[in-house]
Amino acid sequence: MSKSITLSGVLPAAGFQRLLDAVRDAGFRTIGPRARNGAIVLDELSDVAELPVGWNDEQVAGSYRAAKGSGDRLFDYVVGPTSWKRFLYPPRRELWHAQKEGQAWVPEAPADDFEPTAFLGVRNCDIAAIRTLDRVLLDSGYREPVYDSRRSKIFIIAVSCAAPVSTCFCTSMGGGPTPTDGFDLSLVELGSGNDHRFIISSGSERGAEIVSALNLDEVVERDLDAAATQDRTSVEKINQVPAMANARSTIAATMRSDHWDEVADRCLSCANCTLVCPTCFCVDIEDTTDLSGTSVSRHQQWDSCFTMSHSYLHGGSIRKTTAARYRQWLSHKLGTWHDQFGSSGCVGCGRCVTWCPAAIDIRVELEALEESLKEMTTEEA
Numbered sequence: 001m002s003k004s005i006t007l008s009g010v011l012p013a014a015g016f017q018r019l020l021d022a023v024r025d026a027g028f029r030t031i032g033p034r035a036r037n038g039a040i041v042l043d044e045l046s047d048v049a050e051l052p053v054g055w056n057d058e059q060v061a062g063s064y065r066a067a068k069g070s071g072d073r074l075f076d077y078v079v080g081p082t083s084w085k086r087f088l089y090p091p092r093r094e095l096w097h098a099q100k101e102g103q104a105w106v107p108e109a110p111a112d113d114f115e116p117t118a119f120l121g122v123r124n125c126d127i128a129a130i131r132t133l134d135r136v137l138l139d140s141g142y143r144e145p146v147y148d149s150r151r152s153k154i155f156i157i158a159v160s161c162a163a164p165v166s167t168c169f170c171t172s173m174g175g176g177p178t179p180t181d182g183f184d185l186s187l188v189e190l191g192s193g194n195d196h197r198f199i200i201s202s203g204s205e206r207g208a209e210i211v212s213a214l215n216l217d218e219v220v221e222r223d224l225d226a227a228a229t230q231d232r233t234s235v236e237k238i239n240q241v242p243a244m245a246n247a248r249s250t251i252a253a254t255m256r257s258d259h260w261d262e263v264a265d266r267c268l269s270c271a272n273c274t275l276v277c278p279t280c281f282c283v284d285i286e287d288t289t290d291l292s293g294t295s296v297s298r299h300q301q302w303d304s305c306f307t308m309s310h311s312y313l314h315g316g317s318i319r320k321t322t323a324a325r326y327r328q329w330l331s332h333k334l335g336t337w338h339d340q341f342g343s344s345g346c347v348g349c350g351r352c353v354t355w356c357p358a359a360i361d362i363r364v365e366l367e368a369l370e371e372s373l374k375e376m377t378t379e380e381a
Contacts, residue, residue, distance in 0.1 A: 005208045006201060009216020010223055013189075013196035016074070017048045022210045023118045028155050031087060032120030033077070039066050040080040042087075045120075052077060059165040059350065062359030072196060075121055075189050076163045079349050083278035084119055084126055085133065088150050095285075097297035105296075112146055118155040125170045125349040127158060127182040129278035135341045136281050155206060158183035162230050164237045167350030169363060172241040175348060177234035178227075185210060188227045199223055243366045247334040247344070250369050255327065257372040263365055264323035266358045271304035273352035273360075274329065279345050282310065305329050330362065 011019060023030055024046065034043045035052040045051065057066040057077040066077060098107040122130075134151070137144040161168075161177035170176060179186050184207035188199040199219055202208040243250065274280045284303035289296045303310055305328045311319040319325045337345035346362070353361045 005205050006203070007208045007211040008199060008201040008219050009211060009214065010219055011198045011200050011214060011216050013072070013074070013198065016198070018214055019200070019210075020046065020048060020120075022213050023120075023155065023157070025213075026155075026206070026210060028116045028118040030118045030120050032157075033075070033080070035066065035068065039064065040077050042080070042082045042084070048074075056163060057165065059167045059354040060359075061167065061353050061361045061364075062356055064354050072192055073162075073189055075159045075187075078161060078163065078165050078168060079123055079126065079351060081276050081351070081355055083276070083349075083351070084122065084130060085278050087114075087117065087119075088130070088154070089133065089137065089144070089147050089281065092299055092301040093146065095298045095300055097295065100294040112149055114146075114150045114153060116153045116155070118157055120157045120159075122156050122158045122179075122183065123161055123349075124158065124175050124177060124179040125168075125173075125347045126278055127156070127179055128170075128173070128175050128347040129349065130156075131182060132279045132341070132343065132345060132347065133281065135343065136279075140341060156183040156185075158186040158203075160186070160188045160227075160231065161234050162189060164234050165350070165354075166239065167353040167361075168238045168348065169241050169244070169350060170348035171235060171238050172244040173344060173346055173348035176231075177238065178231045183207070188230070190223065190226045190230065197223070199227055239363070241363045241366070243363070243370050244334075244346075246370070247366055248338055250366065250373055251331045251335045254369045254373050254376070255331070257369060257376065259365070259368050259372045260323040260327045262368075263326050263360060264321065266360055267322050267326050268358055269306045269322050269325060270357060271306040272355045272357060273362075274304040274306060275302065276351040276355045277333075278349060278351070279333075279347065280304070284309070305332070330365065334366070 020030060030045055031042055032045050033040050033052050034045060034050055035055050040052050040055060040057065051074045053074055054069050054071045055066055055077055056069055094110050096107055096109045098105045137147045158179040164177060181203060184204040186201045186203060190197050200211060200216060202211045282303045282305060283300050286299045286301060306325045308317045311317050319328055333345040
């Protein structure tokens with residue numbers, strides 16, 4: 001993202017199409033939220049009518065329900081099953097292919113056709129997730145080339161959260177409902193009906209150019225008071241997880257706890273949690289040939305520490321049990337990620353809680369590990 005510069009104004013909701021048009025005129029296609037098959041997903045859009053107008057969602061452990069209500073707000077839902085990682089770090093992509101010509105093999109690396117793209121509706125937890133991926137894929141000694149290229153082409157339009165759900169815990173991970181940086185534009189949706197409006201603020205020179213082009217109304221004290229009240233109300237709705245403060249040390253001290261086996265009795269090793277996670281980055285490499293033997297290709301695809309092949313070494317997997325695989329996931333996400341990348345790997349988006357078919361809640365399991373640690377300490381004493 002380019003140098004930060006702040007301009008702000010108010011856009012009536014009836015004029016939201018002007019923002020989409022301005023972003024397109026600046027050279028960006030737009031990917032944003034759309035309602036499809038009973039869920040809010042991310043896809044290309046060009047018209048305000050394609051946004052999930054009036055939709056909201058309910059999320060608890062193991063359950064997601066999105067439905068269209070009678071309202072007219074555009075962003076009264078939280079996060080769905082897809083994250084922006086899908087566009088920056090594709091689930092599957094070809095690394096190279098080769099064709100046999102005579103007795104020689106001619107290799108070719110496919111070009112990445114990702115266009116400059118605006119991400120519309122990015123929540124603060126997902127801004128934190130993109131930052132986390134930056135540390136992993138750009139700043140850890142190796143720059144992943146496709147991620148690097150795509151990251152330089154995105155324009156982030158953030159949106160504050162006005163309707164957190166029960167699975168949200170971003171405030172326990174250092175975040176909150178309202179983005180403060182990491183965006184080109186930020187939106188705060190206020191009111192409804194005839195009073196429906198957006199405060200739009202820039203966070204970069206590119207964003208400031210769009211704000212200037214929109215000829216926005218002035219932000220007045222009424223708007224600022226409404227935004228502050230909405231943010232405060234959202235913070236009060238978000239679940240606090242005190243156990244997260246000591247997660248790293250708790251997990252390190254309970255690696256031999258019986259609780260891992262208790263979780264394993266419920267866990268299906270389905271890998272849903274890692275597939276919906278906006279920061280998990282493990283991949284597998286697959287080589288294929290056609291039946292004629294004249295064409296070969298190599299693909300990179302998302303992998304999960306819940307699969308047996310993830311920890312395969314010569315002779316077999318070193319994590320044969322579900323307990324070992326779940327422990328690997330949680331201990332890395334909340335513990336050893338700090339050692340590798342200087343932060344937690346969790347941003348508190350709650351996707352892993354919502355989309356676990358066994359309703360396993362990372363927050364509950366961490367609290368259980370704290371209790372296990374207390375019992376282990378008492379026994380040792």
